[in-house]
Amino acid sequence: MRNALSFTPPDLQDARCTTVRRRHVFYIPGYDPEARSRYRLLFVREWSRYAKRFPEGRREISRAELSADGLVQSWTVSAPDRGEGAETRYDVLLWDDLVAVDFARSRFVSVALLVAGTLQTILSGLLFRFYRLSWKYGNVILYPFVMVILLTLLSVAIGAIVHAHLGNWFGHSLGLPIWVSLPLGVVAGLVWIKAIEAVLNRIFFWQLLNDWVFNWQHGRGRRPDYERRLDAFADYVLSALAARKAAGETVDEVMIVGHSSGGLTAAEVTARLLARDAEIGRTGPAFSLVTLGSGLPLVALQPSAKRLRAEIARLVTDRRVVWCDFHAPQDWMNFPGFNPLHDLDLGLCGQPVANPLVRSARFRDLLSPETYRRVRFRPFRMHFQFLLANERPGAYDFFAMTLGPQPLRQRVLDPAASLEPALPL
Structure with missing residues (x-):
């Protein structure tokens, strides 16, 4: 049965009417080999x-700076x-180098891993x-597997035709020996895949x-490189907040935001932060996860x-964090209505539920x-509509959420108030 599209935890505390003057956003992109060039341009264009x-009111967006280790891209929005509105420090936590390594491996290895997974x-x-949670995402998951089957069948057919016309199969063939025609047929069956690379x-x-x-490997505990990156992200967030505190800078809200596969990453980083600090x-700025x-579920449901x-x-x-999970039924690559309380065996043993x-x-x-x-x-x-500018006012508004004066808890629990200033020109 389809889950409800909206859920408020029974033990969530009421929203306090506070104003955010300074916000620090740590944004984590999804599985994207071009993240360090894509998201800065996307942010500026959509803003x-x-x-x-x-x-x-007019805002200034600073130039982007890349950290010495290449893992963080930062800018500030005045x-x-x-x-009303918050001054926002925007840090993009990058893991596109890990994605690029995946893309660089042998195509045969990638296909073999896909088939096995x-x-x-x-x-x-x-x-x-997965299909019960979202038939659209189920189709997306199965899509590359079905494509592999179709491409394999077409490659075999092309190879067989070339082999037949080069060998002694037809009267108009070249009559080449099988030890020549067969390898050439195999090559032909492979070359055409390379020829349609741009289409793929x-x-x-x-x-x-x-x-x-990646999700299959991660769920089976076979991505130590990614696990190390999660620890590096948690270290960076703590050091960045400590540096701002040492400098006497007041921050009203710390927000961890993740999109697509980055949503999972954001949840994992947030859990590490709660465990370490x-x-x-509890004290200092409000702590939010979006x-x-x-x-x-692609990873969490794996045994x-x-x-x-x-x-x-x-x-x-954990009441120290407010976690809001946004989905959209129109999005093919998410799970509308997924709720970890109902869809995962978390073993809470009656503990109070504060999220999500x-x-x-x-x-x-x-x-x-x-x-x-x-579209x-x-x-x-x-x-990607989650990251784009609205054309109409709505309770969901990426820029109002990350740059506006309301903390996440207040904005989500009182959407009517959040719509008041968002009147179209």
Whole structure:
């Protein structure tokens, strides 16, 4: 049965009416080999569009700076010169180098891993659980596997035709010996795959293939490089906050934001922060976690992912953090209505439940009818709507959430108030 699209934890504390003057956002992109060049440009472009559509005081966006280790890209957005709004430090935590390594490995190895992971998921019944949560995402998961089957069959057919015409199969063939015609047929069957590489990239074949392989490997505890990066991210967040405190800078809200596969990463980093720092979220700035269009179930539902489920249980029961999970039924690559309380065996043993707030972004309401008709069948475009400027006012608003004066808890629990200043020009 389909889960409700909205959920408020029974033990969540009421929102306090506070104003955020300074916010520190740690943004974690999804499984993207081009993250360090994509998200800065995306932010600036979409903010420009947003500022033209909605009344907002003028803001300055600083130049981006890359940390010495290449893991963090940072810039600052000033408070508006009129009206309310927060000065926001924006740190993008990068793991695109790990993704690039996956993309650089042998295509044969990637396909072999995909086949192994998909067959294991089918035989264990896990794929059917994914389909029950979201039939759209189930199709996305199965898409590269079906493509591999089709491409293999076409390669065999092309190879067989070339072999037949070069050998002694037909009267008009070249009559080459089998030890020549057969290898040439095999080569022909492989070369055409390379020839359509650009097409495969345009239809996101390799992107989705490697993404699924990563999630499968992570769920089975076979990504030590990624685990080390999670620890590095947690270290950076703590050191960045300590540096601001030492400098006497007041921060009103610390927000960890993750999109797509980065939603899972954001949850894992947040759980590590709560485990390492007993004071975070208890004293000082409010502590918030935002997951956007997350594919968290892809890993969390795997039987071997016990550590991840323990981290999610920590997030669910810890009052020091406010976790809001935004999804959208129109997005093909998320799980609308997924709720870890109902869909994961967390073993809470009656502990009070403080998280997550589950909300639908309601993309249909944020876009004009013309735009919605144009993009509704473009899965990646719709998936990125979480990060794009609204065309209409809505309870979900990426820029109001990260740059506005309301803390996350207040904004989500009182959406009517959050809409008041967002009147279109």
